[in-house]
Amino acid sequence: MTVQANVLALVQEAMEARRSNEALDTPLDAAGEAAMIDAAARKVEELLDVLRIDHRNDHNTRDTPRRVAKMLVRELLKGRFTAPPELTEFRNAEEFDHLIVTGPIAVRSTCAHHLMPIYGTAFIGILPAKGGNILGLSKYDRIVDHFAARFQIQEELVKQIGNFIVEATRPRGLAVRISAVHMCKTHRGVRAGHDSRMVNSSFHGEMLESRDLREEFLSECTALERSAR
Numbered sequence: 209m210t211v212q213a214n215v216l217a218l219v220q221e222a223m224e225a226r227r228s229n230e231a232l233d234t235p236l237d238a239a240g241e242a243a244m245i246d247a248a249a250r251k252v253e254e255l256l257d258v259l260r261i262d263h264r265n266d267h268n269t270r271d272t273p274r275r276v277a278k279m280l281v282r283e284l285l286k287g288r289f290t291a292p293p294e295l296t297e298f299r300n301a302e303e304f305d306h307l308i309v310t311g312p313i314a315v316r317s318t319c320a321h322h323l324m325p326i327y328g329t330a331f332i333g334i335l336p337a338k339g340g341n342i343l344g345l346s347k348y349d350r351i352v353d354h355f356a357a358r359f360q361i362q363e364e365l366v367k368q369i370g371n372f373i374v375e376a377t378r379p380r381g382l383a384v385r386i387s388a389v390h391m392c393k394t395h396r397g398v399r400a401g402h403d404s405r406m407v408n409s410s411f412h413g414e415m416l417e418s419r420d421l422r423e424e425f426l427s428e429c430t431a432l433e434r435s436a437r
């Protein structure tokens with residue numbers, strides 16, 4: 209066994225497999241990441257062999273197994289192997305307690321069923337607690353990116369983002385809305401039109417209880433979406 213194969217064996221022993229949109233208990237360190245990329249590259253080689261693609265001699269696919277392995281570990285599934293973003297918070301000194309809406313935030317994810325891209329936009333509405341803290345605006349984009357970098361389904365993605373922000377910042381209310389294209393639907397299978405999207409939202413605390421707040425959030429999403437065009 210090579211050193212890297214040994215490291216991977218240790219990593220695999222130490223961590224149970226998790227659902228495709230769950231993170232490992234402990235983020236991968238550099239050695240664990242390198243070992244996982246090596247092991248994944250060997251499996252992608254096998255897959256290309258099964259598909260009768262001569263990647264050893266084909267100039268186009270010669271480096272594809274390692275390229276795909278790196279993309280999976282470091283990019284598409286990064287949110288499973290790294291810690292959530294660090295959150296910078298500021299004291300809510302003026303006791304601001306009205307709705308804040310941020311977006312569109314780019315969503316780049318991968319569907320759990322066919323491993324095809326999901327892309328679209330997210331909007332987050334926050335009703336801060338008077339005595340609580342306010343989160344740095346860029347952190348919402350980082351949180352979306354963290355949870356999107358997993359094999360996802362959209363219903364669980366909005367919930368994971370919402371639950372994480374609620375637990376971390378304890379706002380009075382929170383809303384997460386995603387509108388996205390699923391390429392498993394547009395690029396294959398039913399071959400839906402490229403404009404076909406799925407929209408869903410997750411509401412927490414006072415945003416769940418108040419119809420007025422939900423309507424205010426949805427109208428701000430529409431305005432932000434329109435101004436982004």
Ligand SMILES: Nc1nc2c(ncn2[C@@H]2O[C@H](COP(=O)(O)OP(=O)(O)OP(=O)(O)O)[C@@H](O)[C@H]2O)c(=O)[nH]1
Binds near residue numbers: 319360361363390398
């Ligand atoms: N609700 C929901 N469904 C999704 C999401 N992403 C993909 N799907 C659907 O998951 C389903 C997977 O169903 P299967 O019937 O096992 O897959 P399939 O035989 O390839 O089906 P087709 O996609 O219809 O060709 C499909 O209907 C997808 O459109 C998602 O985020 N949410």
